[in-house]
Amino acid sequence: MVSGKIIAEKATNMISTIKFSANFVSCYTEHNVPVIGIGDDPEEPKHYIIISQFIDKNESFDDSIGLQGHFFESEISNAIKKIQINKSHLIIDIKEGKGQKIGIDKIHIDLYIANEEFEQLYQYIIDIFDKSTTIIELKK
Numbered sequence: 001m002v003s004g005k006i007i008a009e010k011a012t013n014m015i016s017t018i019k020f021s022a023n024f025v026s027c028y029t030e031h032n033v034p035v036i037g038i039g040d041d042p043e044e045p046k047h048y049i050i051i052s053q054f055i056d057k058n059e060s061f062d063d064s065i066g067l068q069g070h071f072f073e074s075e076i077s078n079a080i081k082k083i084q085i086n087k088s089h090l091i092i093d094i095k096e097g098k099g100q101k102i103g104i105d106k107i108h109i110d111l112y113i114a115n116e117e118f119e120q121l122y123q124y125i126i127d128i129f130d131k132s133t134t135i136i137e138l139k140k
Contacts, residue, residue: 016099017106018071020047022090025117027124036124038090038109046070049092049107051080053128061131067092072102082135083125087111087118 024045026037032055039048050068052075055061066075079098084091092107099105111118122138129136 016104017108018069018104019108019110021110021112022047023112025111025113025121027120034124034128036121036128038111038121049109050075051128062133065128065132065134069107071104076102080129080132080134082137083129084137084139085122085125086139087115090121 020040022038022040024037024039024042026035026042028035034053036051037048038050039045047070049070050066052066052068053064054066055064060078062078064077065080066077067079068075076098079094079102080092081095082093088111090107090109090111092109094102094105094107096105113121125136125138
C-alpha cells in the first residue's frame with residue numbers, strides 16, 4: 001500500500017516529518033546533471049522527492065545539491081544534513097535553517113523497490129554526495 005502523511009513528533013521542539021511510501025525510483029544524468037527521483041508513481045506521483053546536483057564552479061558542492069518535493073513549491077539547495085539508507089528505508093535529515101524555510105525537519109520514505117533500483121539509488125547517492133558535507137549512512 002502506498003500512502004503519504006505528515007507526522008508531528010514531539011521532542012524538545014516540534015519536529016515535522018514527511019513520511020511516505022515509494023515504489024518507484026528513477027536515477028539518470030541529463031546534461032551532466034545527476035538526478036534522483038523517488039515517488040509513489042512513475043507518471044503522476046502524489047508523493048515524491050527529487051535530488052539533483054548542478055555543479056557550478058562558483059558555488060560549493062553543498063550548494064550544488066538541490067532538493068524538491070511534493071511538500072514545498074521550489075527547489076532548495078544545501079538543505080540535506082544527513083541521509084540514512086537501507087533496502088527498506090531512506091531517511092533524510094534537513095538542515096535547521098532550511099527546515100524552517102520549508103516547514104519540515106525530516107523526510108522518511110519506505111522503499112518498495114527492486115534490488116537493481118536500490119543498487120542504482122545507492123550509487124547515485126554516493127556520486128552526488130561524495131564531496132559534500134552531508135553525512136551518509138549507507139547500509140546494504
